[in-house]
Amino acid sequence: MSAEHLKIPVRVSEVAAVNALVTRFSFSAIGGAELPTFSGGSHVIVEFGSCMNPYSLMSSPFDTRSYSISVRRDDAGRGGSLYLHQNLKVGDEGLISHPLNLFPLNLRARKHLFLAGGIGITPFIAQMAQLSQAGQRATPPFELHFCAQSAGLAAYADALKSQYAGRVTTYFDDQKQKLELAQLLQGQPLGTHVYVCGPAGMIDWVRKTAAGLGWPDNVVHFEHFSAPQPGTSFEVHLARSGRTIRVSERQSFLEALEAADLNPPYLCRGGACGQCEAQVLACDGALDHRDHWLSDEEHASGQKIMPCVSRVRGRSITIDR
Amino acid sequence: MSQPILQFKEETFRDDFAYSNSAWAIERFPFPFDKDSYMYAVNLEPHTTGRAGSVYEKSFDVDEHYVAEMRERALTLLEDPLRCQSLPHMTLAGWDLLELIMSHKARDYPELFELHRNGTQWHWINKPLGIDQHFTFGDEATLPYGPMEYITRQSQGDWCVLDQRDGNLWMDAGMVTTQADWSLDFDIGMNFFEWHAPVPMAHELGIFKRALKFLLTIPQGNPARRLNWTMTVNPRHDTSPENYPKWGPDRTTVTAENVGEKMYLRVELQSFWRLPRSNALVFPIRCYLIQLEDLVSQPKWAKRFHRVLRDLPKELAEYKGFERNRALMVQWLSQFDDGGPTSPGVWPD
Numbered sequence: 219m220s221a222e223h224l225k226i227p228v229r230v231s232e233v234a235a236v237n238a239l240v241t242r243f244s245f246s247a248i249g250g251a252e253l254p255t256f257s258g259g260s261h262v263i264v265e266f267g268s269c270m271n272p273y274s275l276m277s278s279p280f281d282t283r284s285y286s287i288s289v290r291r292d293d294a295g296r297g298g299s300l301y302l303h304q305n306l307k308v309g310d311e312g313l314i315s316h317p318l319n320l321f322p323l324n325l326r327a328r329k330h331l332f333l334a335g336g337i338g339i340t341p342f343i344a345q346m347a348q349l350s351q352a353g354q355r356a357t358p359p360f361e362l363h364f365c366a367q368s369a370g371l372a373a374y375a376d377a378l379k380s381q382y383a384g385r386v387t388t389y390f391d392d393q394k395q396k397l398e399l400a401q402l403l404q405g406q407p408l409g410t411h412v413y414v415c416g417p418a419g420m421i422d423w424v425r426k427t428a429a430g431l432g433w434p435d436n437v438v439h440f441e442h443f444s445a446p447q448p449g450t451s452f453e454v455h456l457a458r459s460g461r462t463i464r465v466s467e468r469q470s471f472l473e474a475l476e477a478a479d480l481n482p483p484y485l486c487r488g489g490a491c492g493q494c495e496a497q498v499l500a501c502d503g504a505l506d507h508r509d510h511w512l513s514d515e516e517h518a519s520g521q522k523i524m525p526c527v528s529r530v531r532g533r534s535i536t537i538d539r
Numbered sequence: 540m541s542q543p544i545l546q547f548k549e550e551t552f553r554d555d556f557a558y559s560n561s562a563w564a565i566e567r568f569p570f571p572f573d574k575d576s577y578m579y580a581v582n583l584e585p586h587t588t589g590r591a592g593s594v595y596e597k598s599f600d601v602d603e604h605y606v607a608e609m610r611e612r613a614l615t616l617l618e619d620p621l622r623c624q625s626l627p628h629m630t631l632a633g634w635d636l637l638e639l640i641m642s643h644k645a646r647d648y649p650e651l652f653e654l655h656r657n658g659t660q661w662h663w664i665n666k667p668l669g670i671d672q673h674f675t676f677g678d679e680a681t682l683p684y685g686p687m688e689y690i691t692r693q694s695q696g697d698w699c700v701l702d703q704r705d706g707n708l709w710m711d712a713g714m715v716t717t718q719a720d721w722s723l724d725f726d727i728g729m730n731f732f733e734w735h736a737p738v739p740m741a742h743e744l745g746i747f748k749r750a751l752k753f754l755l756t757i758p759q760g761n762p763a764r765r766l767n768w769t770m771t772v773n774p775r776h777d778t779s780p781e782n783y784p785k786w787g788p789d790r791t792t793v794t795a796e797n798v799g800e801k802m803y804l805r806v807e808l809q810s811f812w813r814l815p816r817s818n819a820l821v822f823p824i825r826c827y828l829i830q831l832e833d834l835v836s837q838p839k840w841a842k843r844f845h846r847v848l849r850d851l852p853k854e855l856a857e858y859k860g861f862e863r864n865r866a867l868m869v870q871w872l873s874q875f876d877d878g879g880p881t882s883p884g885v886w887p888d
Contacts, residue, residue, distance in 0.1 A: 224761055254759050255638075255815035279816060316760040322818040324704050325628040348816070436705040491756045 225265070225313040226253065230306055231284050240337060240373045241303055244277070244286045245314060252282040256317035258345030259441070262287070263487055266312035267305060269298035270473070272488040274415075274441075275317060276340040278347040285314070288373055290337040296448045296468045320490045321415065321441035323348070328409030330360035333397070333424055335416020339364060339373060341441060342415065346382060361385045363402065365416070368392040399427050413439045446470035446487070446527045449506060453534035456480070457499050471525035480539060482525065489527035496523050496537045503532010542592045545651075547667055550607035553614075558774035560833055564603055568829050569594045569806050570837075570885050571766040575846040577855075579741045583753055586762035586810045594808055595764075597647040599640060599694060600825065606667050608695050608717075608776070615716040615777050616692075621724045622779075623688050625700070625712035632700050632712060633687035634677060635814035636821050640690045665693055687712055696808075696825030699723075701731075703818055708754060710734050711819075717776040717826045719769045719805065720860060725780070739854040754820060757813050764810040767824075770861040770868070771805045774828045793864045798871045799832040802864065804844070831868070837887040841875035848872065 232244035243264075247253050256279050261272045264287065273287035292299045321341055323330060330349065332342045342362055349357050362382065366372035368390050379386045389395040403412070412433070414424040421440045428438045448468045454475075455462050465474040472494055475482055485491040489509030498505065498521050507517045509524035516522050523537070543563050550558045560568070589595025594602075616622055625633055641663055645654035653664040659676040670693065674681040682689045691698045691714035700712035707730045715723035726734040731751050741747060757763055771778055772789040793801050808825040835841035849869045856862040882888055 224758060256759065257816050257818040259818075316758050317815075318756070318758040319818045322703065325631065325702065325817065326704070485756055485758060492752060493756060 224316045226316065228253075228285075228312060228314050230308050230310045230312075232286070233306055233308055236288060236373045237371055239371060240288050240290050242276075242286055242288045243302060243306060244284045245312075246284040248311060253285055254316060255279060255282055256344075257319050257322055258348040259321035259323060259341045260317035260319040260344070261321075261341075261486065261488070262317055263315040264302070264312070265314065266310065267301050269301040270487065271298040271446075272486055274321075274341040274344070276343040278351075279344055280347070280351055288337065288340050294448075296446060296470070315485075318485050318491070320486060321413070321439065323413075324411045324437070324439070327358055327411035327437075329358050329407055329411070331402075331406060331410050331412045332360060332362040333399075333412065333414040333416070333420075334362065334364045335414075335420040336366055336371070337373065338414075338416035338420075338441075339375075339378075340415075342413070343374060343378070345413075346378075350382075359385075361387070363387050363389065363397055365389045365397055365420070366391070399424065400431065403428055403431050403433065411437045411439065413441075415441045441490075446472075447508065449529040450531060452503065452530040452532060455500075455534060455536040456539045457536055458539050465529070470527065471523075471529055475525060475539070482539070484526060487526045489524050492524075494524060494526050496525055496539065497521065498523050498535060499538055500536040501530060501532070502534045503530045505535075506531045545601070546603060547606040548603050550604060552607070552611045552774060552776040556773050556775070558604075558607075558828070560829055561603060565829065565833050565836060566887065567593055568834075569766060569808055569827055570834075570840050570887070571768045571806050572843050572847050573883070573885050575843050575881060576850050577847045578852075579746050582765045583750065583763045583811075584765070586764035586812075594825075594827070598643040598762075599647070599696075599823065600808070601644070601648055601651065601667075601695065605695055609668060609693060611776055612692060612714075612716045619781060622716045623691070623714045624723060624727050625685055625687050626702075626728065629687070629700055629702060629712035629817070629819070630679070630685065632702070632814050632817035632819035632821070633685055635816050635819065636698070636700060637686040637690040638676070639812060639814065639821070640694050644694075668693055688714065694823075696823045699822040699824065700814075701820045701822060703755065703820055706755065707731055708751065708820060716779075718779055718824075719771075719807070719826075720778050720780055720783075722780045737858070739858050740852070754811055757811055757820060759813045759815055762810050762812045764808065767807040767809060769805050769859040770864075771803045771828065772801055772864075774803055774830070776826065790860075790863055793867055795867055795870065798864070798867045799835070800830065802831045802861075802868055803828045804831065804834055831871070835872070835875045838875065839881050839888045841872060842877070842879070843881050845869065845872035845876040 227248045228245035229248050230243060231246045234242045236242050256275060258279050261274045263272050275285050276288055277286040289299050289302050291303045323345055334342050349360055364375055372388055375388050389397045414421050425438055451467050452465050453462055454465060463474055463478045465471050483493040485493045490511060492511040505520060505523055506529045508527040511524055512522055594600045641654045644652040651666050655662040661674055661676050663672045679685055697715045697717050698713055699710060701708040702711040710726045710729050713723045732747060735747050772793060775786055778786050806827045810823050812821045814821055856865050
């Protein structure tokens with residue numbers, strides 16, 4: 219399946235600095251048509267210049283005049299977020315994908331418990347807007363626990379606290395405030411679903427704590443932010459087409475395939491949807507798996523790789539393409 | 540043949556079975572076999588708008604049987620309201636579905652359907668069924684039925700609305716009155732593997748695991764489709780387990796003399812759509828029926844269908860419920876098969 223025809227031409231309608239690291243960008247459809255309605259937790263792939271990264275939609279799912287994302291500047295990254303921060307201005311034109319939700323609300327939940335770390339707040343802003351939409355009957359209660367380095371870096375904390383009074387609690391590292399997770403989880407009513415979005419360490423902590431307290435896996439939902447990270451350069455042998463290409467340090471494996479006019483299918487470009495899965499025939503080096511799609515056994519088998527985020531630490535890899 | 544103006548027919552799908560396909564309906568029938576044999580495959584493809592006049596031309600095909608099929612659905616629901624069910628968490632998906640169908644029908648058939656929106660105040664006009672409805676989007680009290688039931692009483696085919704959670708799909712809502720011997724009331728709340736459990740051979744082939752992987756990531760704006768098929772005696776829509784005593788015995792009425800007239804190829808056009816607010820997946824199963832006598836009017840279809848039926852594995856014929864009359868059909872169809880080659884693809888020559 220090609221994702222090509224899924225793209226929507228858009229124009230930047232807002233660029234707003236939120237804090238020292240985070241900028242919000244809004245997009246509206248070129249030609250003024252409404253954008254598709256979406257569900258809270260969805261992301262889009264944003265394509266402007268050298269940036270082709272997935273970002274969670276944070277605007278209300280019911281406001282289809284424009285979409286908003288918030289981007290944290292990643293100075294050590296491959297340059298996608300830097301490109302947006304340094305270049306994007308109102309009126310610029312680019313492409314976004316149709317929304318895809320790999321972090322949806324479970325609509326059977328009796329209560330939604332949201333745990334955000336840093337810029338991981340963004341999908342929850344859309345989900346809380348969805349749950350608060352007037353006209354929806356019997357919406358279950360929700361609460362948000364938001365961890366950040368400091369008040370200054372907790373994007374949207376003040377606005378959320380005033381909009382959802384009594385349902386938002388913040389924890390700032392520089393004030394030595396700590397989320398007492400076990401205690402929080404133990405106090406939840408039956409039927410609660412917990413959602414965590416933030417750094418990998420936070421996700422592991424929440425999953426392990428919940429599992430230790432006997433929470434079943436299917437009520438613990440998580441979304442990694444996995445824009446592809448840079449690494450060392452390596453060679454790719456394409457067994458079927460008999461070609462060899464090179465992945466540069468700042469290029470993702472998938473981007474290198476695309477640059478060579480091979481167009482593997484993709485939907486998320488973030489290691490979560492499974493579309494770009496490739497069969498590994500040989501590897502001179504170690505597979506550096508960074509996806510959340512393959513199982514631990516598949517990672518260990520050395521037979522599959524997700525080129526959107528994963529790489530090779532070593533000389534080369536041969537894949538069945 | 541050029542596309543005629545759509546004329547809705549007076550038809551029945553029970554008792555006297557006053558049902559027929561026009562020449563146009565035969566020509567555009569979704570014949571499902573692209574080669575001379577059949578085996579399960581993950582035959583999913585993008586549901587892009589297809590060739591003009593075909594059943595793929597519009598998102599949700601409306602044809603000459605529309606009004607009669609909706610009348611038949613109302614009759615079936617009157618006898619058995621459990622053919623339409625929606626678990627409490629699926630109401631949002633019902634509104635999503637209502638929006639999807641209304642907006643696509645109004646866009647694709649402006650002479651038949653109109654949708655006027657002013658914020659949440661919507662006005663829906665369905666000319667073939669004589670419906671003119673003002674309502675508030677999101678407010679169930681402003682419609683005579685829940686949103687899913689309301690719109691699927693006006694849309695041909697069965698509708699399964701699948702909740703997506705825990706890496707699986709769940710049959711949590713639906714309108715199912717034209718089914719090939721399965722029951723929504725039995726399957727409600729089941730997951731993808733549970734409701735497919737009775738299908739022979741496909742599990743071993745890994746078909747369902749691969750199909751589920753694909754379905755879970757269907758994005759908005761990019762629906763997919765596949766065809767499925769079986770045989771039915773008489774042009775009956777309601778071949779449900781609940782009513783088996785009414786239609787099961789029909790299979791004993793087929794003879795060498797009446798087989799071409801009694802047996803119908805029943806093709807399901809199944810499509811898969813991501814719903815925007817609920818993230819549910821809706822799965823319309825649109826049923827097309829064609830009498831064998833009409834099918835053989837296309838020589839390519841006659842030859843190919845003879846070979847498919849003749850060579851089909853016994854397990855599949857038994858599961859599809861026509862092993863009993865297979866020999867009769869193969870014998871009858873053989874008179875149209877000269878053994879010559881058939882052209883590639885599904886379209887008639």
